Amino acid sequence: MTTPHPEPQDQTHRSSGGIVGGVLLLAIVGWLGIDALATGHGRTPWLALAGLILVVPLIVAFTLRPAVYANENRLRIRNPFRIIVLPWGTVAGLRSGFSNEVVTKTGTKFQLWSIPVSLRARKKAARREARAAAEAPGAQSGGGRLGAFGGGTGGGSRSGIAPAGSNRAESDQIMADLRELLESREQAEPAQGEVTVRWAYEVIAPALAGAVLMAILLATG
Incomplete structure (x- = not known):
């Protein structure tokens, strides 16, 4: 019986700016949504709930995911x-x-x-x-053309290039x-x-549910 080879380790690449922006957006939306749920009257809590169900998955999808x-x-x-x-x-x-x-x-x-x-x-x-390139040997005013083509003095490994x-x-x-x-x-x-x-149905499904609930609330309002 042959043993399967282990999957090679992944190199992961993500956008740090997207993650930071997503966290900030989630914090703002969460604060506004929870405040509306807790203090809103009439249909406001339901609209806030529908908005959260719709918006949160989309923020996650485009920033954190x-x-x-x-x-x-x-x-x-x-x-x-x-x-x-x-x-x-x-x-x-x-x-x-x-x-x-x-x-x-x-x-x-x-x-x-x-x-x-x-x-x-x-x-x-x-x-x-x-x-x-400007700081390379020969690129400065005293280096002349020969330095630029390798005719200057040594020290190329320490040139700062x-x-x-x-x-x-x-x-x-x-x-x-x-x-x-x-x-x-x-x-x-x-x-x-x-x-x-x-x-990614785990993102699409809740966003669609939130959109449907929002449409129903607006249509019956």
């Missing part, structure tokens, strides 16, 4: 309303533009909600890279790491399989 789990065998994406599992053998590539996406070999695209693109972070990273990739924005660095994992594992036998997509 998104995550990307990557290991040697597959990429698992937990988006607001779906969970997508992609063995590396099914992935054609990872793209970064105004959003980060994974593209399958069949052409299907899935957005990585938990790895948002920050244009501000990219600009800061570009400024750091330009600053590092950041290693390649260290000046990237955080989301771009994560995408680069995922691309490296894809390139090294896409042909591996354990990384083959089928793409699976599951709807």
Whole structure:
């Protein structure tokens, strides 16, 4: 009897800004909703209850829930309303533009909600890279052209130039790491399989229930 190989450990990628924003939104909505439930009159408590049932799952879905789990065998994406599992053998590539996406070999695209693109972070990273290049030996006024092409004095390892990739924005660095994992594992036998997509009914069902209750209350008001 063969023993199954243990699942490789996941690397988890989540948006810290999304988590902080979600916690703050939940605190505000919870405070307002509980206050309306406790002190409201007439239909107000029922409307507050319907609002909480509708809004809380949506806040969780778009802020706290998104995550990307990557290991040697597959990429698992937990988006607001779906969970997508992609063995590396099914992935054609990872793209970064105004959003980060994974593209399958069949052409299907899935957005990585938990790895948002920050244009501000990219600009800061570009400024750091330009600053590092300006501080390189030969880039200063006394270094001359020879220094810029390696003709200056030694000490290149202590030049202050950041290693390649260290000046990237955080989301771009994560995408680069995922691309490296894809390139090294896409042909591996354990990384083959089928793409699976599951709807997050644990989020959809309560949000729909809250929407239906809200619609009934408004229609009968």
